[in-house]
Amino acid sequence: MLSSIRIQLITVLLALIALILSQGFVARKNQEVLSKGVASAAKAVIDVGIVKELERDVVDLQRNVLIFKENASKSAITRFSRLMVTINNKLDKLALVNELSTQKEDNNQILNRMREHLSAYQENFSQVVEARSERDNLIDQGTMSDITLLGSELDKALAQGKISAAFVDDAKVILIRTENAMLKYLMKPDMKFIKSFNDSIDALIRMPSSANTELQQRIERIIDRIKNDFFKLTQITQGNLFLVNVVMAGSANEFLYLSGELAKKVSTDSKIITQRTYQIAESTQRNGELFSLFAILLALAAALFSTFRILGPIRSITEVFNKLAKGVQISNIPGSSRRDEIGKLAKAALVFSDKNRETEKLLNEARTMNSQLENLNKVITESKEKAEQATASKSMFLANMSHEIRTPMNGIIGLIELAQQQELSTTVRGYLDKAAYSGQILLSVINDILDFSKIEAGKLKIEEVSFSLHSLFDNLIAVIALRAKEKNLSVHFTVNPKIPPQVIGDPLRIAQIIMNIGNNAVKFTEQGRINIEFDGCLNEKGNLLNLCMRITDSGIGMSSAQLDKIFKPFTQADGSTNRKYGGTGLGLAIVSQLTELMNGRLDATSTMGKGSTFEVQLPLKAFKNQPGVLQNSPQLPSNSLYVTESALLPEAYCEQIQLSTSARMSIGEARNAAALPDFIVVDVHDFSFFRENISWLNNLLENDKSVGLVMESAGSALQAKYGSLWKGPLIMHPFTPAQFERFVHQVIAKDIGFEGQHFKDEPEETTLEGHVLLVEDNNINQLVTGEMLTNLGLTFDIAEDGKQAVQKVENSPQYDLILMDVQMPIMDGYEATRMLRDKKFAVLPIIGLSANAMKEDKQNAIDAGMNDYLTKPIKQKSLIGMLKQYLGKQ
Amino acid sequence: MSIKPYKLNNSSTSRRTLLKGGLAFGLTAGxxxxxxxxxxxxxxxxxxxxxxxxxxxxxxxxxxxxxxxxxxxxxxxxxxxxxxxxxxxxxxxxxxxxxxxxxxxxxxxxxxxxxxxxxxxxxxxxxxxxxxxxxxxxxxxxxxxxxxxxxxxxxxxxxxxxxxFLPYVHNVDSFGYDTSKLPDELQGQEESWGWLLDRHFSGKVGIVNDPTIGLFDLALAAQAKGFVTFQDIGSITEYELDDLFNLLIELTQLNHFSGFWTSVPESVEFMKSGRVAIESMFSPAVSALNGQHIPVTFAAPKEGYRxxxxxxxxxxxxxxxxxxxxxxxxxxxxSGWPGAFIARQGYYISNPQRSADYLSQAEWDYWYKGNVASEPLNGPDGKVSVQKGAQRTGGSYEERFSNVAVWNTVMPSYEYSLQKWYEFITA
Structure with missing residues (x-):
C-alpha cells in the first residue's frame, strides 16, 4: 500500500483522469471503428458489384472466344484483350479491398486462382488465335493451294500430253473429293473426314498413271505436302478444340465458380462486417456504460476513501488536538498505526499529548520544586536566623571573652602600672617594663580580634570627629620610633607642609591603619630605613582633603602572589611568616576593611627582598583656610647655612624654613670656611661624624653661632650620648612637624629650652577630692582601681554588686561619683544604674566600667542612665581624665 | 514379384552412395x-x-x-x-x-x-x-x-x-472420397464408379477436366449406374457419347457437379475446402490429403480401375x-531411386525390383504389396502421408493392374467428345 495520502490521492486522481482519457480514447476509437465498419459495409456492396461485373465480363470473354472460334473475328480479339484489362483491373481492385477483409487468406487464394485461370485463359486464347491463323494459313497456303497446284500441274501435263485426259479427270475427281473431305473436316472436325481425306489422297497416289518419273515424283511430293499439311491442320484443329472446349471452358468455369465464391465471401464478409459493426456499436455502448460505471465507482471509491481514509481520520485527529489543546488526556489516538500523513498527524498528536503530559509533569515538578524552594527558603531563613543568632552569640561570646580577658588584663596592667610607680631596682623595673609591654601586645591582639569581629559583624562604626593630625603624628612617631629604635632602624617621617592639620574623621581608626602598616614595616624590616610620608591635596573648595599616607620599607618584601593574599583575614604573606614574625594575621585585613569603610584606597607594591610600599588614601573633611602643618613655622635668615652632603631634611622642610639649597656646604668646606653665617644647620649621619666635629660645633656655639643638628635615627644609648655631648638644638629622625618647628624655633632663638606646643606624656601629679563608690565584683580590680583612686587622693567605698551599690547609695547618699562595673552577679551595673536613677539619684555621676569593648556597650551604658563609660583595662590616664571631668566641676 | 527381391540397408545415405557408385560404373561401362x-x-x-x-x-x-x-x-x-x-x-x-x-x-x-x-x-x-x-x-x-x-x-x-516410348510410371486411378462425408445410404456398400453420379453426392462431385480421362470416369459411372451401356468403353461411339452427355448435361444443370479440376493441387483444394466429397483423383492428391489428416479414401471400384x-x-x-x-x-x-520416389506418391515403376532397394520393407509392403502400413510412412516431401495401420485399397500392384477396366485413350470420337465435353462443362 502506498504510504502517503498525497500519493494515494494523486493516484486516485490520476486513475480518474486516465479513465476519462481512456474513455474518450475508446469512444473515439469506437467511433472510428464504427464509421470504418459502415464504410466497409458500403464498400462490400460495391465489391459484390465488382464481382458480379467480373462474372459478366468472363461470360463476355467466353462469348468472344466463341465468336472468334466461329469466324476468327478480329474484333473478338480486340474485345477479348480489352475485357482482359478490365478484368485484371477489377481483380486488382478486389485485391486491394481484400487487404481489409476478414478472410484475407481465403480470398487471396481465390483471387490468385482466378488470376491463374485468367492468365491461362488468355494464354490459351492467344494459342487459339495463333493456331487459327496457322490453320487458315495451312488451308490457304498449304492444302488448298497444293490441291489447286496439283490440279493445274495435271492440266499442264495434259496440255503437254504427258498424261492422259482420263487420268486427269479421275485425279481431279479424287482431288475434289479430297478437298471436300478437308472442307467437311473444317466444318465439323471428325475422324471420319480425316480418314476420307487420307483415303482419297492415298487413292490418288495409287492411281496408275502413264506419267513419266519426273512428273510422278513431282505429283507425289505435292501429295505428301498436302497430307502433311492436312495432318497439321487436324492437329491444330484438335488442339484448338481441346483448348477451347476443355481447357478454356474449364478455366472459365472455374473462374466463374471462384467469382461466385468470392461474391459469396464478400457478401458474407460484408454481413460479418455489418454484424461486427453492430457488435462494435453495442460493445462500444456497453464499454462506455462500463467505463461510466467504473468511473462512478472509482469516484465513489475516491469519495469513500477521502471520507473514511482521510476526512474521518482528520476530523478525529482534529478532535484529538482540540482535546489536547484543552488539556484533556488522550489515552488512544486513532490512526497512529497508519503510515501516511494521518499516521504522521496521529504521531504528532501522540507527541503533543506526551508533551502535554510532560508539561503537566514539569509543572507539578516545578510546583514541588517551588514548595521545596519555599521550604528551603524557610530553612535558609531559619539558617540565616540561626546564623544571625550565631553571629549574635558570637558577638555575645566575643563580648564575654572581651570582658573575661579584659578583667584580668585590667588587673595585670593596672598592677604593673602601679608597680612601676614604686621605687624599684633597675632589674625589677626592666621586668615590669617588659611585662607591661607584653600586656600591651596582648591587649592589642585582643583589640585586633575584637575589631575584626566588629567589622565582620558590621558593627564597627566610623566616627566623624574633628581632630588634629599633629596628635596622630605624635602617637605614630611615638609608637613606630620606639619599635624601630629597638631594631636600630632608621625611620624618616615626612609630612607635606601644606597639609591642613585639623580634619574630620575617625582618628582612632586612621591611627590604627597607619600604625598597623607601620608596625608591619618595622616588623618585617631587619635593617635599613622606613620612610613614612604624609601627603595630600585639597579639593578646589578646600574642604576635602585627600590624605595620602605612604610607608616604604626596605624589608623582606613580597611576591605578587603574596601581595594578593595579605589583605585577606587570618593570612600572612607566607605561612612561615607567622612562625617567624608572629601576629594574628588580622592586621592588614583590618587595614583594608577600615580603608574601605572610610571610602579610601589601599595600594601595596612590593619587590621580593627589596621592600614594600603601602599607600593609603583617605578622603577627609577639612576645615577651610587653615595654614599647613608647617606653614606657621619660623624661617631662618636667608643666609643660613646647611652643612650637609646628603640632606637629612626633606626639600619641602628646607624650603619652608628658607634653608636655601644653594647655601650648602660639606662639613669640610664649612670647617675651612673663613666666615660662617650666624645660623647653621648641620646634618649628622652617624656618631663618628658627630665625634669628629663635636668640638668644632661646640666652638661654633661658643662663638655665638646658632647651630642646629639634624641626626639620623639612633638608639636610646646613642641618643643619650648625643644629648650629653651637644647642648645646642638637636633634632633626630623621626620627628613630627611640630618637633621640627620647635627645633627651628630653638635654632632661631638659640634657646634649647623652647618647648612650644609640647605634648607631655608623663602623668601629671593630679590630686582630686571626693568620695567615690567603686562597684566591682572582682577583687583584684577592686584593688587596682582602688589604688588608682587613692593615688588621686580620693576616698572610696566598695560595693560587690549592683544591689549592694543601690543599698549603699540609699543608705548613705554622700557619694560624689560612682564607678560602676556593668557585669556583675546578682545585679548588673545597667540595672543598678536604672534603679538609682529611678530612686531620684538623677544627677549622681555614674561612670560605667566594662571589659566589653563593643561600641553598643557604651550606648547601653548611656541608655541605662550612666554618664560615661570606661573600658577595662582602665588606664590611669583615662581614669584621671574622666574623673577630672566630673569631679573638677564641683 | 510377391517377394521383395533385394533387401538392402534402409539408410538412404548408404543407398545413395551405392547408387552413385553403380551409376558411375554403368556410365563408364555402357x-x-x-x-x-x-x-x-x-x-x-x-x-x-x-x-x-x-x-x-x-x-x-x-x-x-x-x-x-x-x-x-x-x-x-x-x-x-x-x-x-x-x-x-x-x-x-x-x-x-x-x-x-x-x-x-x-x-x-x-x-x-x-x-x-x-x-x-x-x-x-x-x-x-x-x-x-x-x-x-x-x-x-x-x-x-x-x-x-x-x-x-x-x-x-x-x-x-x-x-x-520408354515404359516407366504408371498407375490405376479411380475416385477419392472423404470417408467422413460418405452418405449413410452408401455406407457398407462396395465402392463403385456409380457413386460419382449418386444423387446423395449431388453438388459435391468433382471431375478431372480432361475428356481422355474424365470421360472414362463418367462413362464408367454411368455404366455402373446402368444409365448407359457401351459396346466398347475403350471406343465409345458418337451415339453413345450423345446418350452419355445428355445425361451428364442434365446432371450439370442440376448442379450435380461442383467443379472440374485441371491440376492435382486443384483437386486437393477441392477436397480440402469441402467443395467436393467425391471426385476423380490421382494418387498423389490422395497422399497429400491423407498427409493433411483429411480422411480420403482412394476407391477400389468393383467395376475396375481406369x-x-x-x-x-x-x-x-x-x-x-x-x-x-x-x-x-x-x-x-x-535405376531405382526415381521409382522409389514416385512409389511414395502411389505410382508404380515398370521395373519395381530396382526401386525395392530404395524402399523400406514397410514401404514396399504398403505401396507394392498392398499390406497394412506397419509404421507411419513419409511422402516424397518427407512428411508422414500414411498413418500406421493404413492400407491401400485395391490390394497389391499385381491385383490392381489385374483389374483395369479401361486405359486412358484417345478414341476415334475424340473430336466429337471435345465438343460434347464443352457442352457438358459449360452447361
Missing part, C-alpha cells in the same frame, strides 16, 4: 563419358506435373552431372506444342494416349531397346499387357498395343528392336550428344 572441360549439356524435358517434379530434377542433375530444364504444362497444351514443334524439347513425358498424336506428327523418334540398360527388367504390363496370367485386359489404348514400332512405321503389339501409363518419348529433333544424354536420363529413371 556410355561414352563426357569429356572433362566440356560445358554441361542441358536436357529439355516437356511434360506434366505428374513426373516433372523439382526433387527429381535436382536428383537427376546431381546424379548425372547435367543440366535439366523442365517445362511442365497442361496436357493439351504441351501435347500440341510437342506435336507441332519437336525442336522445343528433347524428352517428352506424358501418358500413353498422347503417343498416337506424337507418332503421327513424327515429333518423336523410335527408341533403341539396346540402349536401355534395364529393358530386360521391365515387366510384362507394357510388353504383353498382362502383368499376371489372369489379368483382365483393360479396354482402350493399353500400352503394349502402342509400344512397338512396326516395320511399316506404325505402332503395334509385335515386338521389334525399337519402341515409341489405368494410365506414363510415356517418355525422345524428340525426333534430338540427335547426337543430346540424344546420348536423353538415353542417360531414361536409364536413370529406371
Amino acid at each position: 556410355i561414352t563419358p563426357f569429356a572433362i572441360g566440356k560445358t554441361k549439356p542441358t536436357l529439355r524435358i516437356m511434360g506434366t506435373h505428374v513426373t516433372l517434379q523439382e526433387a527429381i530434377r535436382q536428383r537427376a542433375m546431381e546424379d548425372l552431372g547435367i543440366n535439366i530444364e523442365f517445362e511442365p504444362g497442361g496436357s493439351a497444351t504441351v501435347l500440341q506444342k510437342a506435336s507441332m514443334n519437336p525442336h522445343s524439347f528433347d524428352l517428352y513425358e506424358q501418358w500413353s494416349n498422347s503417343i498416337n498424336v506424337l507418332w503421327r506428327a513424327k515429333a518423336i523418334q523410335p527408341i533403341q531397346k539396346k540402349r536401355l540398360q534395364y529393358w530386360e527388367e521391365i515387366n510384362n504390363l507394357s510388353k504383353t499387357g498382362k502383368l499376371t496370367e489372369n489379368a483382365r485386359m483393360g479396354a482402350g489404348d493399353a500400352p503394349h498395343k502402342i509400344l512397338n514400332v512396326q516395320d511399316d512405321g506404325s505402332l503395334g503389339e509385335k515386338h521389334t528392336d525399337t519402341i515409341s 489405368g494410365w501409363h506414363g510415356v517418355m518419348c525422345l524428340s525426333s529433333a534430338t540427335q547426337g550428344r543430346m540424344k546420348d544424354v536423353a538415353y542417360e536420363y531414361m536409364n536413370w529413371w529406371l
